[in-house]
Amino acid sequence: MSGKAPEAMPAAARVRLLPVLGLLLALALLCALPFVLSSYRTFQFTMALVYAIVLLGLNILTGYNGQISLGHGAFYAVGAYVAAILMDRYGVPYWATIPASGLVCLVFGYLFGLPALRLQGHYLALATFALAVAMPQLLKYKGIEAWTGGVQGIVILKPDPPAGLPFTQDQWLYLLTLAIATLMFALAWNLVHSRVGRALMAIRDHPVAAEAMGVNSAWFKSAAFGISAFYTGIAGALGAIVIQFVAPDSFTAVLSINFLVGVVIGGLASISGAIWGALFIQFVPNFADHISKAAPWAIYGIFLIAFAYVMPAGVAGFLRLMWTRARARWVRSL
Amino acid sequence: MEAFLHQVLSGLATGGIYASLALALVMIYQSTHHINFAQGEMAMFSTYLAWTMIAAGVSWWLAFVVTVLASFVIGMLIERFLIRPVEHAPVLTVVIVFIGLLVILNSVAGWIYSYTIKSFPSPFPAEPVLGGLMSAHELGAIGVTLVVLVLLYVFFQFTPLGLAMRATAQNPVSSRLVGIRVGWMLALGWGLAAAIGAVAGMMIAPVVYLDPNMMSGVLLYAFAAALLGGIDSPGGAVIGGFIVGVLENVMGAFVIGTELKLTIALILIISVLLVRPSGLFGRVIVSRV
Numbered sequence: 001m002s003g004k005a006p007e008a009m010p011a012a013a014r015v016r017l018l019p020v021l022g023l024l025l026a027l028a029l030l031c032a033l034p035f036v037l038s039s040y041r042t043f044q045f046t047m048a049l050v051y052a053i054v055l056l057g058l059n060i061l062t063g064y065n066g067q068i069s070l071g072h073g074a075f076y077a078v079g080a081y082v083a084a085i086l087m088d089r090y091g092v093p094y095w096a097t098i099p100a101s102g103l104v105c106l107v108f109g110y111l112f113g114l115p116a117l118r119l120q121g122h123y124l125a126l127a128t129f130a131l132a133v134a135m136p137q138l139l140k141y142k143g144i145e146a147w148t149g150g151v152q153g154i155v156i157l158k159p160d161p162p163a164g165l166p167f168t169q170d171q172w173l174y175l176l177t178l179a180i181a182t183l184m185f186a187l188a189w190n191l192v193h194s195r196v197g198r199a200l201m202a203i204r205d206h207p208v209a210a211e212a213m214g215v216n217s218a219w220f221k222s223a224a225f226g227i228s229a230f231y232t233g234i235a236g237a238l239g240a241i242v243i244q245f246v247a248p249d250s251f252t253a254v255l256s257i258n259f260l261v262g263v264v265i266g267g268l269a270s271i272s273g274a275i276w277g278a279l280f281i282q283f284v285p286n287f288a289d290h291i292s293k294a295a296p297w298a299i300y301g302i303f304l305i306a307f308a309y310v311m312p313a314g315v316a317g318f319l320r321l322m323w324t325r326a327r328a329r330w331v332r333s334l
Numbered sequence: 335m336e337a338f339l340h341q342v343l344s345g346l347a348t349g350g351i352y353a354s355l356a357l358a359l360v361m362i363y364q365s366t367h368h369i370n371f372a373q374g375e376m377a378m379f380s381t382y383l384a385w386t387m388i389a390a391g392v393s394w395w396l397a398f399v400v401t402v403l404a405s406f407v408i409g410m411l412i413e414r415f416l417i418r419p420v421e422h423a424p425v426l427t428v429v430i431v432f433i434g435l436l437v438i439l440n441s442v443a444g445w446i447y448s449y450t451i452k453s454f455p456s457p458f459p460a461e462p463v464l465g466g467l468m469s470a471h472e473l474g475a476i477g478v479t480l481v482v483l484v485l486l487y488v489f490f491q492f493t494p495l496g497l498a499m500r501a502t503a504q505n506p507v508s509s510r511l512v513g514i515r516v517g518w519m520l521a522l523g524w525g526l527a528a529a530i531g532a533v534a535g536m537m538i539a540p541v542v543y544l545d546p547n548m549m550s551g552v553l554l555y556a557f558a559a560a561l562l563g564g565i566d567s568p569g570g571a572v573i574g575g576f577i578v579g580v581l582e583n584v585m586g587a588f589v590i591g592t593e594l595k596l597t598i599a600l601i602l603i604i605s606v607l608l609v610r611p612s613g614l615f616g617r618v619i620v621s622r623v
Contacts, residue, residue, distance in 0.1 A: 068426055070371075070433070115608050121425035122369040123611070126557055127604055129371065133554050134600040140593055253550065257433060264430055294444035301438030308430045309419060 030178055034171040042170045043242065044282060049177045050239045052278035055262045056188050056271070057231025062260075063269035064192060065224040066204030068121065071128030073255030074135040075229040077246075079105050079236020081139065084154040084246045085147050094159040094241050098180070101237035102230045109229020113222035132256040139248035153247025156240060177238055184231060189271050191227070200224055201269075261300050264307050267314025276315040340467055341583045347472030348541070348555075349579020350479030354534035355556035356563065356571040357486070358527040363565050364503040365523040366421070368428050372435040373531055374553030376412075378546060379439050380405040380532030381539045382447055385454055394457040398536060402529045409528025413521040443546040454539035475537040482533055483572055486526075490568075499523060551596055555582060558602040564616020574614065578602065 034042040058072050082104045083097040092100070112131070119127055140151055148154070161172035191197050199220050202210035211217050240246050258281050266277025280303075285296035311318055355373060362370045370376075380401050387397035416435060420427050458474035490496035501509045502519035510516045534556075535549070542548050559578040563570025578599070586595045612618045 062426065066426070068429055070429075115604060118611070119607055122367075122429065123607055125371075125425075125429050126369055126561075127607060130554055130557065130600045130603045133550055134596045137594055137596045142591075142593065257437060260430070260433060268426070292445055293449070294441040297437050297441035298445065301434045301436075301441060304434030304437065305416065305431055308423075308427050308434065312427065 027182065031175070034167075034174040039168065039170040042174050044286070046170070046174045046177050046242050047239065048278045048282040049174075049181045050235045050242060050278075051259075051262060051281055052274045053181055053184050053235035053238070054232050054259055055266060055274035055277045056184060057228040057235070058259050058263050059266075059269065059271075059274060060188060060191070060200070060231070061224050061228035062263060063267075063273075064197065064204065065200040065221065067116070067221065067224065068125040069128045069228070070125050070253075070256050070260060071131040071135075072228075072232050072259045073251050073253065073257075074128075074131045075105050075109060075232040076236040076239065076255060076259075077135050077139065077248075077251035078108055078229075079233030080240035080246045080251070081148060081154075081236075082233070083237035083240045084156055087156050087241075088149075088154045089147060094156075095176075097241075098234055098237045102234040105233025105236070106226045106230040109232075110222055110226035112229070113225025116225060117218055117221055129253065129256070132253040135251050135253075136248040139251065148248075151248060153245060153250075156244045156246075158244050159241065173242055177242070180234065180238065184234065185271065185274075188231075192271065196220070196223075257300075261304055263314075264304055265314055267316030267318075268312070270314065270316035270320075272319075273314050273316035276319075280315075336467070337587075338584070341587045342580055343464075343468045344472055345580035345583030346576055347468070347475045347579070348538070348583065349559075349576035350476045351534050351538045351575075352552065352555045352559045352579050353572040353575025354479055354482060354530050354537070355552060356559035356575045357483075357568055358530040358534070359556060359560045360563075360565060360568050360571040361523050361527040361530070363560070364568075365499070365520050366417070368417075368432070369557075369565070370527070371429065371432040371553075372439060373527065373556070374549030375436045375439040375443075376405070376409065376528050377531035377535035377552075378549045379443055380408075380528070381454065381535035381544060381548075382443055384532075384536050385447075385452065385539075385544055388455060394455065398457070398533075401536065402532050405532035406525040406529040409531075410521045410525040412528070413524035417524070418517070418520075440546050447546070449546060452544040454536075454544045456540035471540055478533065478537055482530060486530075486568070495522075551599075554596060554599040554603075555579070558599045558606070561603055561606045561613055564613030566617060567613065567615040570613055570615030 033045055037045070054072060054076060058069060061067050061069055079101040082101040083094075086092040086097045086100060087094055116124055116127065139148055141148075142150070158169050159173070160169060161167045165172065167175065192200075199210065199215045202213065202215055203217050203220055207217055262277030262281040263273070264277075265280045266275065267273030284299060288296040288299050307314060313320070355377065358373055358377075359370060362368060362373070383404055384397045384401040387400060388394060392400075412435070416431060417428075420431050456471040456474070458470040461470065462468060463470050463473055490500060498509070498514045499519050499522060501512075502514055502516050503523075506516045509519070534552075538552055539548065542552070555578050556575070559574035560571045561574070562577060563572065563574025565571075581602075582595055582598055585598055586592045590598070606613060
């Protein structure tokens with residue numbers, strides 16, 4: 001800084017201020033959304049926020065730590081079922097089931113991460129894929145039917161907003177999800193930009209060098225699995241409450257592939273990418289459904305391959321590139 | 335006892351089909367070190383091609399031959415156009431492309447043929463054989479699997495092209511130096527894998543019926559079989575396939591019930607990867623850092 005001309009400083013500071021202002025503006029717009037949209041659209045945006053939390057968690061594991069998971073639908077299912085069982089069988093209030101689901105998934109993910117330590121690349125993808133494919137059968141298992149309700153699943157009641165707040169149920173759920181999502185985004189941002197985040201990325205980029213620098217690779221990798229599952233579990237609980245229903249066949253391998261699509265389209269190793277990815281997997285199928293029942297998936301497949309070839313950093317990476325260029329041009333023009 | 339024998343024999347029949355698909359996986363793994371997540375979907379698509387021809391009045395075996403040849407060409411085209419650009423890309427990119435391929439094949443099949451379940455005829459007579467222990471289709475499926483295996487063995491052991499493919503799998507750089515066209519060998523490997531997958535698809539379709547999602551379970555068993563036998567060992571994949579087939583049937587019938595059959599594959603995959611990642615017959619790879 002000391003070597004630079006003094007008049008360059010305020011311009012640079014102004015440029016740095018812009019993202020913060022943009023973020024606040026975006027948050028304000030998001031808060032206003034349920035009051036201008038129909039309740040069905042509000043529901044859709046709530047689900048987009050739920051997916052954004054999942055993608056955030058998956059990105060911590062796959063994008064930042066380089067461990068491929070094709071099985072996050074299974075963690076999502078566990079989160080959803082924990083919430084549904086707690087509410088339906090034990091009468092726990094809905095808000096308390098959200099952290100509970102997160103914690104159960106944290107433990108489950110950490111435990112699954114321990115054997116996964118020995119697996120890399122394709123093998124990890126394979127093991128997690130197997131988990132995703134087997135999940136619906138496990139949920140239908142007769143021995144746990146007393147809790148899970150078997151094939152029929154569990155129906156949950158839609159929670160009312162706290163007394164005294166002038167919101168409809170849908171608006172309240174949206175705002176609750178938005179608050180939780182904002183919190184989760186802030187946590188993820190801090191995690192990624194901390195010592196832990198740097199360790200995760202070092203393990204992804206060069207495991208041997210990371211070990212040599214004193215990073216406990218085994219611990220960080222299973223912790224990444226746990227944290228990722230924690231995010232997914234919270235989202236699963238929210239998803240169950242929003243949809244008011246859980247059943248084994250909503251958690252097939254298709255769901256896990258959905259999440260992978262979201263992460264790739266949004267942008268690997270990018271926090272904001274979770275939003276773009278979530279919007280994509282929530283809204284593109286809706287539009288494509290009008291063409292054919294199979295169309296959304298054809299589009300997914302084409303987008304997946306196209307992004308892998310030409311835009312590996314996803315929408316977020318593309319936007320970042322455009323932003324950097326625009327800023328460089330602007331700073332130069334000042 | 336007879337019920338047990340019956341389960342073992344029909345396990346061998348499905349095991350043969352898993353063995354074929356596992357063999358296709360091994361084929362691609364050996365040449366490129368990629369695990370092809372779209373293998374099941376490729377087989378499903380081939381089976382639909384065969385169904386179209388049979389529905390149009392073509393005889394079963396002619397449709398079989400045409401399908402195998404067409405699958406071979408499609409497999410090569412997929413390698414040339416989709417896989418080649420990401421040959422040296424990170425694993426994640428390759429997995430994403432495979433999943434993309436899986437999704438596209440699945441949805442295109444659904445788009446063209448709809449998601450309703452279709453029955454697929456068997457070329458073998460309907461009456462049971464071996465004193466009622468097996469259906470003729472099961473015996474036929476085992477026979478077809480064995481024929482495929484013998485053909486592949488002969489191809490890889492006794493033909494110059496087979497030798498060139500094995501050389502490419504072992505050491506691509508030296509192979510290129512002695513004049514083998516490595517790129518085409520990889521494409522050939524994909525073509526063969528697609529053709530073997532097509533055979534597996536046409537053999538399993540009369541049992542599980544034809545629909546775009548018919549292969550998701552089968553693929554999982556094939557993964558388990560390939561890993562159990564050793565992902566780089568073709569012979570191991572075949573033995574693994576038969577073991578998984580019998581295990582699935584016997585466990586499903588007598589121990590844990592049919593609802594949890596897929597879990598057997600999950601447990602098998604994870605325990606093999608943990609206890610003996612190289613499988614029963616695979617090479618143990620020691621990597622230098």
